[in-house]
Amino acid sequence: MNDPIAYIDRTRDYYLALGYDNPYVWAQFDEVPFSKLKQPLSECRLALVTTAAPYHPDQGEQGANAPYNSSAKFYDVYAMPIEGDPDVRISHVAIDRDHTTAEDKNTYFPLEQLKRAAVERRVGDISPNFYGLPTNRSQKTTAEKYCPDLLTLLQEDHVDAALLVPNCPVCHQSMSLAARHLEENGIHTVIMGAAMDIVEHVGVPRFLFSDFPLGNAAGKPNDPDSQKTILDLALNLLENAESSRTTVTSPLRWSDTAEWKFDYSNPEKLTPEEIANARAEFDQAKAIAKNLRE
Numbered sequence: 001m002n003d004p005i006a007y008i009d010r011t012r013d014y015y016l017a018l019g020y021d022n023p024y025v026w027a028q029f030d031e032v033p034f035s036k037l038k039q040p041l042s043e044c045r046l047a048l049v050t051t052a053a054p055y056h057p058d059q060g061e062q063g064a065n066a067p068y069n070s071s072a073k074f075y076d077v078y079a080m081p082i083e084g085d086p087d088v089r090i091s092h093v094a095i096d097r098d099h100t101t102a103e104d105k106n107t108y109f110p111l112e113q114l115k116r117a118a119v120e121r122r123v124g125d126i127s128p129n130f131y132g133l134p135t136n137r138s139q140k141t142t143a144e145k146y147c148p149d150l151l152t153l154l155q156e157d158h159v160d161a162a163l164l165v166p167n168c169p170v171c172h173q174s175m176s177l178a179a180r181h182l183e184e185n186g187i188h189t190v191i192m193g194a195a196m197d198i199v200e201h202v203g204v205p206r207f208l209f210s211d212f213p214l215g216n217a218a219g220k221p222n223d224p225d226s227q228k229t230i231l232d233l234a235l236n237l238l239e240n241a242e243s244s245r246t247t248v249t250s251p252l253r254w255s256d257t258a259e260w261k262f263d264y265s266n267p268e269k270l271t272p273e274e275i276a277n278a279r280a281e282f283d284q285a286k287a288i289a290k291n292l293r294e
Helices: 007-018 111-119 139-156 169-184 196-202 224-240 272-293
Strands: 045-050 078-081 129-132 161-165 188-193 206-209 246-249
Touching: 007 169, 007 196, 007 272, 045 111, 111 224, 129 139, 139 169, 161 169, 161 224, 169 188, 169 196, 188 196, 188 224, 196 206, 196 246, 206 224, 224 246
Parallel strands: 045 129, 045 161, 161 188, 188 206, 206 246
Antiparallel strands: 078 129
16 A cells, blocks of 8 residues: 555545434635745745644643544644754544654654755745744635734734644644645645645645655654655755645655554454444544534
């Protein structure tokens, strides 16, 4: 299985197996906004946009190898300073927990590599803040609330271009909607992601694809060389793309085999008991998330 995972098909089959008979309809557009950088990247202010959540010790387990934790979700766009060592985590989204430990946040939050690029003058400078975009299945909420709120924050910080890093399948859709909105409003974008079918289904200006388990779009854990390679590929794409829907695939491979691709949300690998447990856990997570929104 050398092809990328078809997450749209995989998640549809998974939720049908759980007993949900209303498959999710993913966003899709024919037209994609695009404009080339107006100045060299070395003169641009770049921003990092993430779907990772700020750590709150009162919201349950959120560390390495944490199970899915809907209590850690957030529902408003946020901005936080890049200074120091920001503590953001991804226990609240549906990453590949069979193959992702989230022990090294540089795999999903490439701020360290972005700071390195600024020191090397690869980019002009970095926005004083990074920005969090909520993960929400509601395309309407994302398009009409989160995307405009994100744009406002980036404009206030005089951002020229944005690097967007999603984690779970819905994260990839949300970031794609954000990339479209930012590009329409004068901020150039590139997505670093691991769900090719979702991003290309929505339609975005620029996409750097890494064929890695979800939660590792910025590189392999504890492997700075891979993290540097992926960030540099994304910056090159941001600077050199000539048209919309430009996808570049990283040459890096997760492992010597593709066996890991058979595990994520694959109902064929679940027993009836495991399916029943997954349905109960999903219903509980939805109830928790609903209470947090109210």
